[in-house]
Amino acid sequence: DAMVIQNPRYQVTQFGKPVTLSCSQTLNHNVMYWYQQKSSQAPKLLFHYYDKDFNNEADTPDNFQSRRPNTSFCFLDIRSPGLGDAAMYLCATSRGGAYEQYFGPGTRLTVT
Amino acid sequence: AQSVTQPDIHITVSEGASLELRCNYSYGATPYLFWYVQSPGQGLQLLLKYFSGDTLVQGIKGFEAEFKRSQSSFNLRKPSVHWSDAAEYFCAVGVSGGGADGLTFGKGTHLIIQP
Numbered sequence: 001d002a003m004v005i006q007n008p009r010y011q012v013t014q015f016g017k018p019v020t021l022s023c024s025q026t027l028n029h030n031v032m033y034w035y036q037q038k039s040s041q042a043p044k045l046l047f048h049y050y051d052k053d054f055n056n057e058a059d060t061p062d063n064f065q066s067r068r069p070n071t072s073f074c075f076l077d078i079r080s081p082g083l084g085d086a087a088m089y090l091c092a093t094s095r096g097g098a099y100e101q102y103f104g105p106g107t108r109l110t111v112t
Numbered sequence: 113a114q115s116v117t118q119p120d121i122h123i124t125v126s127e128g129a130s131l132e133l134r135c136n137y138s139y140g141a142t143p144y145l146f147w148y149v150q151s152p153g154q155g156l157q158l159l160l161k162y163f164s165g166d167t168l169v170q171g172i173k174g175f176e177a178e179f180k181r182s183q184s185s186f187n188l189r190k191p192s193v194h195w196s197d198a199a200e201y202f203c204a205v206g207v208s209g210g211g212a213d214g215l216t217f218g219k220g221t222h223l224i225i226q227p
C-alpha cells in the first residue's frame with residue numbers, strides 16, 4: 001500500500017545533541033510537510049517542501065532544519081535539541097493544490 | 113490568516129448515541145475544510161474533506177460533516193458511535209486546498225465513549 005513512513009517511531013536524544021528524523025513516501029507526492037505536535041495540542045506546521053522549493057514558517061526556530069534529497073525522502077534536523085523540543089513530529093504529504101494531506105504515524109522525540 | 117475553533121475540549125458520549133463535534137473557522141474566502149482523527153500515539157487519519165459542491169459530505173467510518181457558510185461552521189456528525197471511535201478529533205482549514213501551504217488545525221476535541 002502507498003503510504004507515509006516515519007523512522008524511528010521513538011527517538012531519545014540528549015539535550016544539545018543533534019538528531020535527525022526521517023520521512024519517506026511511496027505516494028509520489030510533490031509536497032512534504034513537517035509538523036510539531038506537543039502533548040494535548042494541535043499539530044503546528046514547521047515547514048514544507050514543494051518539490052525542491054523549501055518554505056519555512058515564520059515562527060519556526062532556527063534550530064530546526066530540513067532536507068529533501070529526492071521526491072521520496074525528507075529529513076528533519078534538530079541541531080541542538082532543548083527540553084522544549086520534546087514532541088511528536090508528524091510528516092505529511094500532498095499532491096499540492098486542492099488536495100488533502102496524508103500523515104505518517106509520527107516520531108515521538110524525548111529529550112533528556 | 114485563517115483560524116479554527118473547536119469549542120469543546122472533551123465530549124463524553126454513550127456507545128450507540130449520536131455525536132456532533134463543533135468546528136468554526138475564520139477565513140476570508142471559501143475555505144477547504146477537513147476532519148482528521150488521531151488515536152493515542154498515532155498519526156492523523158483523514159475522515160472527510162470539503163472543497164466545493166454539496167455542503168453535506170460523507171466520510172469514512174460512518175462520519176459526515178456539513179459546511180454552513182452563514183455560520184462559518186463545519187460540524188462533524190455520526191448517528192451512532194462505537195467504542196472504537198474514542199480518539200482525538202481535529203478540524204482543519206487549508207488555503208489552496210491545503211496542498212501547498214499547510215493546514216491550520218483547531219485544538220482538537222477529545223471524544224470519550226462510555227459503555
